[in-house]
Amino acid sequence: MLSDIGCVVVTYNPDIGQLTKNLAQMVKNFNVIVIVDNGSVDIANIRATSTNMGVEIVELNQNYGIAHAINIGICHLASGSSKSWVGVFDQDTLIDDNYVSEMMNFSYAEFQNIAAIGPNFDYKNNVTKEQAVKEVDFIISSGSILNLNALKDFGAMDDKLFIDYVDVEFSLRAKRSGYITLLNPAVSIKHSLGDMRSKKIFGKEIYYSNHAAVRRYYIFRNRLVLYKEYWPDNRSFIFRDMIRCVSEMLKILLFEKSKAEKLKMAFLGTKDGYLGKSGGYQ
Numbered sequence: 001m002l003s004d005i006g007c008v009v010v011t012y013n014p015d016i017g018q019l020t021k022n023l024a025q026m027v028k029n030f031n032v033i034v035i036v037d038n039g040s041v042d043i044a045n046i047r048a049t050s051t052n053m054g055v056e057i058v059e060l061n062q063n064y065g066i067a068h069a070i071n072i073g074i075c076h077l078a079s080g081s082s083k084s085w086v087g088v089f090d091q092d093t094l095i096d097d098n099y100v101s102e103m104m105n106f107s108y109a110e111f112q113n114i115a116a117i118g119p120n121f122d123y124k125n126n127v128t129k130e131q132a133v134k135e136v137d138f139i140i141s142s143g144s145i146l147n148l149n150a151l152k153d154f155g156a157m158d159d160k161l162f163i164d165y166v167d168v169e170f171s172l173r174a175k176r177s178g179y180i181t182l183l184n185p186a187v188s189i190k191h192s193l194g195d196m197r198s199k200k201i202f203g204k205e206i207y208y209s210n211h212a213a214v215r216r217y218y219i220f221r222n223r224l225v226l227y228k229e230y231w232p233d234n235r236s237f238i239f240r241d242m243i244r245c246v247s248e249m250l251k252i253l254l255f256e257k258s259k260a261e262k263l264k265m266a267f268l269g270t271k272d273g274y275l276g277k278s279g280g281y282q
Helices: 016-027 044-054 066-080 098-105 148-156 166-176 212-231 235-254 261-274
Strands: 005-011 035-038 058-061 084-090 112-119 133-135 143-145 178-188 199-203 204-208
Touching: 005 016, 005 066, 005 143, 005 261, 016 035, 016 044, 035 044, 035 066, 044 058, 058 066, 066 143, 066 166, 066 235, 098 133, 098 178, 112 166, 143 148, 148 166, 148 212, 166 178, 166 212, 166 261, 204 235, 235 261
Parallel strands: 005 035, 005 084, 035 058, 112 178
Antiparallel strands: 084 143, 112 143, 133 178, 199 204
């Protein structure tokens, strides 16, 4: 089973030292790894790193977004090997030595039509007491392991979204197609979510992602795209996400720098989402 899993890593102007460290861990878990680079400036060093570590690389001539890059990597693996599962990673995700074996250590008989399984990711560094694999609304893309046979039924990532909410859309589309996404809460990753920071207010730690303004555009645009598309069957999830949206706006106003630019991009993203615009921000 474990030899049946390939790996795709998406890069875009990565820190070479961190990328090397992360790839070293992936080499311990996967026997086939492909980097898909989204037009990085320092492609020579990324190419050298991949060669030194025995990792394949696909070089794109510009930034087509994370969804498109993941799809390119999946197609590359599917055409060059007989893998049935594929692990998907951002450049800044660090995994443990036995990540794959621990992730896939559950009873498959308990679940039908698995689209993907994802790890626990807690930016607050809390220790979870949960151990049992369970069905969830969505999983984050980085660290997830996708069932390639399921993707033949409902497709891979929606590259029109470019970045942000790509994983949520994938999970909701899988559910619509009769598949489930699973979370393994006993397995965790180290992963960057924006520029995560925190402040204490009345003794309580408040976390905020401090995403760049352009990321606010994609987040607000794509969440509206999803609301319009998946509202009928996912009202509970969408209501919860609307609450998160309000919370994010308040945190931008209260804690983050460049408030005006971020709010401007959030409103522009919301407008473009309503108008059905997609792809990279122009």
